[in-house]
Amino acid sequence: MDATNATADDAARTVRRVVDRIEEAAVVDREVLHAMLSATLARGHVLLEDVPGTGKTVTARVIAEAMGLEFTRLQFTPDLLPSDVTGSTIYDEQAGEFEFAPGPVFTNVVLADEINRAPPKTQAALLEAMEERQVSVDGTTYDLPDPFLVVATQNPIEQEGTFRLPEAQRDRFSVKTSLGYPDFEGEMGLLERRANRRSLSPSVEPVASPDAVRLLQTLTEEVTVDEKVRRYIVEIARKTRADQRAEIGVSPRGVQRVFEAARAAALIEGRSYVTPDDIKRLAGPTMAHRIVLTTEATVEGIDGTAIVRHAVNAVDVPAVAPGPDDPEPTTPSGTESAAANGDGPDATSGRDATDPHGGATETDRREESWHGE
Template sequence: MDHETAGELSGRIVDAIGEAVIANRQFLETTLTGILGRGHVLLEDVPGTGKTLTARSFARALGLSFQRIQFTPDLLPADITGSNVYSEKTGEFEFSRGPVFANVVLADEINRSPPKTQAALLEAMGEKQVTVDGETHDLPEPFFVIATQNPVEQEGTFGLPEAQRDRFMIKTTMGYPSADGERLLLDRRANRTAQTPTVEQVVDADQVRALQQVPEGVDVDPRLRDYMVTLARRTRRDDRVHVGVSPRGIQKLFEASRAAAAVDGRSYVVPDDVKRVVGPVFTHRIVLTADASVRGVGRYDVVHDVVESVEVPAVGQQHEAASGSS
């Protein structure tokens, strides 16, 4: 699949989801960027803003199998991965697959469960396989997790461990709709009999796999690669930061920037691609100092200040010129 086709399909996917989900287009494009970059997406917001509907809508528009896991304080790791169950018919133990065996897995309210249960997703997210009783089971392709969480100040939540947060390529927030958006929500509900809106299927699993290949062919200028490294290293030097962005975080920024270009229908990355995804990629990877936390410093503030402090390389014009002359 070429980059222009990828851009056209991406636009149609976002349009289809936008018919069901009341959210700004940039939020939907950022989520799709995580999917095309073969990453996992963490959605954080207060209850009732449409996080679960967003995950379901992406699965429907992409034509993929879908499973929802409701995280609760008593959820066990085996409830996620599955377990070996004795079969009276065969007299042997057989593996009974858990809900993680789907193309799109919605980990709903992931921070409602304790860390041991959250960690059951780690192998699946990182290796796209699960191991039960020493036996490895491959997950379907494509496979990605869309997790939702409530803000940590909500009662009854467990903060995600660092290792778990780092598995997500993108962390983004929906926010409340505008007044017009909330009125549109009511108007749409008034015009249908079902409580849940329907979403048009735009592509199938084969096309999703093809879409995920497109970013691999997107060019990233060496100066932009230096820019990405500088941004990450600058987070480690900030005196408000206890733990800065890791090398894996740099790689995820690289992959997300290429995916953002593909969503936009381009075969090359421009500085705006990097600036558009650096917040969603970096913010959840930063650990603030105790003093910064007490002073109310936000991780987003740190990333914003870092981006403002680093000179943006002048690249991209040559690509535009080449495209115009061809």
Template sequence: MDHETAGTLSEQVIEAIGEAVIADRQFLRTTLTGILARGHVLLEDVPGTGKTLTARTFATALDLSFQRIQFTPDLLPADITGSNIYNDATGEFEFSRGPIFANVVLADEINRAPPKTQAALLEAMGEKQVTVDGVTYDLPEPFFVIATQNPVEQEGTFGLPEAQRDRFMIKTSLGYPEAEGERLLLDRRAGRIERTPSIEPVIDAAQVSELQQVPEHTEVDPRLRDYIIELGRWTRFDDRVEVGISPRGIQRLFEASRARAVVAGREYVVPDDIKEMAVPVFAHRLVLGADASVREISPTDIVEDALGNVPVPAVDDDQPEPAHAAANGSGQHSEPNSADGHSPGADRSAHADDG
């Protein structure tokens, strides 16, 4: 599949989902970007904003098998993965598959279950397999998790452990719609009997797998690769941050940026792709210090500061420079790292007192 076709199909999927979900198109593109990058998506917002409907509608538009797991305080890991059940007729134990065995798994209100149960998703999300009683079972392809959660200040929730947050490629939020959107919501409801809207599939599972291959053939200029690295490293030198972006987080931004270019129908990444995906990919991976909490500084603030301080390399948006040319020194490069490994354009003193 070429990039132009991939971009056209992506836009068709977004338009179809927009017929059912009252949401900003940018939010839908960000969510689809995570899926095309073979990542998992975490949707966070207050109840009633359409998180669950969004996940269901994506599964329908992509014509993929779908399972919903309602996370509750008494949910057990075996309720997710499945378990071995004794068969009286055969006298043997047989594996009964849990709801994790689907193309699209909706982990609804994931932060209402305790950490032990949340951890049951770790292997599935990281390795696309589950192990029960020493036996490993492969999950279907494509496979991705769309999890929803309410903000941590909501009553009866458990914060996701750092390892679990890191498994999600992106975290995004719907937010409240504009007044026009809420009016449209009522108008649509008045015109149908069903409580929830429905759409027809736009593509099938085979095309989803093809779409997920396209980012692997998307060009990223070496100067933009350095830019991604510097954005991640910037967070490690910020006094407000206890745990900065890991190498895995940097790799995820690289992957998400390529997928974002595919959604736009381009064969190459431009700086705006990276800027657009930086907050969804980086923010939920940061662990801030106590001082940042007192000063009401959020992870998003940190990422936006990084975007504002790390120099953007000059790259031609229409004709990306071949990798071998940039590697040989042609074109304009970002500043080299200082002795401590930090970019001069984003030195620690420049932002230690930001906020």
């Protein structure tokens, strides 16, 4: 991809090559993969929540490999210290002075594996890195590599030995999604790939480079968002704050992250502008994890996805006309985009509709009995 005259179509072709390369090694629902890549191009971070063994680690690693990025896996444990993440100052006896020893966070893609098995103090060690792309140790600030992406995995909080992520930590993630179990054909494909290799873990050759990723991130910043679409984002966020089931709704930071991820999603589709359907498709992955529920809603089994779904359905979809040189965008109707509303079996989670973690939930069944206005 030529940096001097790269277009949205060039970016889309590059992303398609990356997606194809990732799918050579990992079975990931396309919607989930696009959400993760949207966060990457938007200079955001990804939180994956799922039970062990669903391919979270492999997916994060092959994304880094396909993009030619350096990758480090950091296993979070109850005895992990903040300095084990960021690095520390050590004394060099030969030089007779203190020097900084960088921690594993100094890389392009950090896999914070099972982040909720470490205590909150250690989890918080990533906050500055995620927000400012830097770490401060003993009064000195050190810049992190560019690009920089945190892919954190966590097990469901009901599992033994887990800590709930603090609200401030969750709010730093652009996208939260779930891989779920692959369908029957997906698991058969896993076995076929395992039979054709001699290593335990799959790996892929890069089809992009750090320079290409930086260019994609720059092109993302140039995607336009009509004022009506911006208003649409803000109205959805404000609806979540007015919902009686939410103690805290989507934050202003969350509004910005939705805006950024939607621009990346448009670029992945080869467009230089955002449509309302981009917002609907990403509303759940970008907003639901930012919502703090009331005690009553938690007891009733309501989750953030239900509140986002209610907000999306309650806000009128704007009619947005493309520019004179752009193709006609798709304007979703109130019943369209099941992926955004969580009404399809593989909408945003990539889950098999028949597995115990997918399909209709108790939250869905209680949704109609709640009135959030």
